[in-house]
Amino acid sequence: MRELPKELTLPSGLVPPEPPDPPVTPKDAATVMLVRDTAAGLEVFLQRRVRGMAFAGGMTVFPGGGVDRRDADTSIAWHGPAPEWWAERFFCDVGLARALVCAAVRETFEESGVLLAGPDGDSVVADVRPFAAAREQLVNRELSLAGFLAEAGLVLRADLLRPWANWLTPEQETRRFDTRFFLARLPEGQLADGETSEASDTRWQRPGDALDDWKAGRDGLLPPTWTTLAELEDCGTVAEAMVVEREISVLMPKVARDGDTLRIVLPGDPLYDGSPAHLDARPDDRIGR
Template identity: 55%
Template sequence: MTTDGHAPDARPIKDASTVMVIRDADRGPEVFVARRVRGMAFAGGMTVFPGGGVDASDDDPDLAWTGPAPEWWAGKFACDVPRARRLVCAAARETFEECGVLLADHLDGSPVAAAGRYHSSREDLERHRLTFGRFLSEEGLSLAAGRLRPYDHWITPSVEPRRYDTRFFLAALPEGQEPDDLTTEVDLTMWARPVDLLDDFRSGRSMLLPPTWTQLRVLAQFSDVGSALAAEREISPVEPEIIEHRGGVRVGFDGSDEYWSDYQAGHASAES
């Protein structure tokens, strides 16, 4: 075994950050999700939260930063400080790139209320012509780490061709901002209550990966955004085990029996 607990012959693992953006609505909190384009190398056709892999450019110790320091995040995610800084930077960057929500403040402490003005910079970020740190510096902004909450930690099973070591974050939609679908990676975006997204999966109208399904089950317990943000989370890495099942394999994790029951119900509904 390696020092991080993985088998030495396992496929490489890439750090990633995923952000669940939530807002209050009349019937309870809603979360922003997108359906990835079918045929993509990872999670094609799946309903997911905004997020993606950590880039080399996220490793910027001079990044303008407000809110809990990288040392605090390192404690929450049980990792070293540079890695924590990269994960939080990737969370903010990917959320901006994928749906236009900018988790940043002006240097005077006031929040960014209209992110559309930065659209051209967003395109440059997506095309790797601009780093997130440079973008913040040029626009007089700082990463608002206090708008994020640490929520979970999942590791892709070793049998998968693409593996990610993913930290999940929670963030309230900043006032005055609204996510969009201006990315080629998705073909559908929506706001929905977690319970409705779970019902869609159970009825075969959507597909959810186990980590997404698990986060939705947690979010469905809260009556408003404030209580979801205030919840104290015990974060331990989850790496689903591979289990033989009826001549094939499936992943096992806490709650996996219910996940596979919902999965089978969805497939039966889709085929009928």
């Protein structure tokens, strides 16, 4: 794993002086890095969250969001690795694994208009325009993913996703997420858009260029986003990224005081173990939660 740069710091007033006691229980969430090949190299789809949002307002992120209880619906037509396979990769129970994959597909459709589903296990929707009304209903929680896919006669394509990482929000935060990161290739014929109320702008960008924008102060990146962009920068093509075998462990950044600076550190950094609100996040602690 890439070491976080020392420039990745926080304003002194951003972190509460005392963490919540007890810590807030993290909400399960899924986020998806949509990637595509271009003549200039691999690009990833990014969106800048609207300023003033309760979590990560103004930051540049990948599409994603919290798991809906209806995402665990076992009636969803499914093609690809079974929930048991995903449960092994993300160290969780099968029901949660199913919900995480479904949340990844749903959130990607809601926030970018990209639909990882098709009429059968051998095809993917090329034109999502007929599903515009359903997309809005999903956003408003008037429709479940299961209901949408059944009505449209579509199969969820779990085989289009790859497990990438698992990040846990620090204990100091009042809004916490246990987020599983997925990788997905942009389906042929589909376009990612910015038609979401959660983003002020969206774009496709090479990972290295996105990191340059952060370094120049043009974008704000959270530790998981910075790290993932750095990892994707090492992949020259989508095919290279999709075949990467990931050993996934739970990663929880911590906020450490380094003089007058609040630095974000990861396990392995000398400042990590001595930081307040330390959490030993072990995968088996969460099974059955």
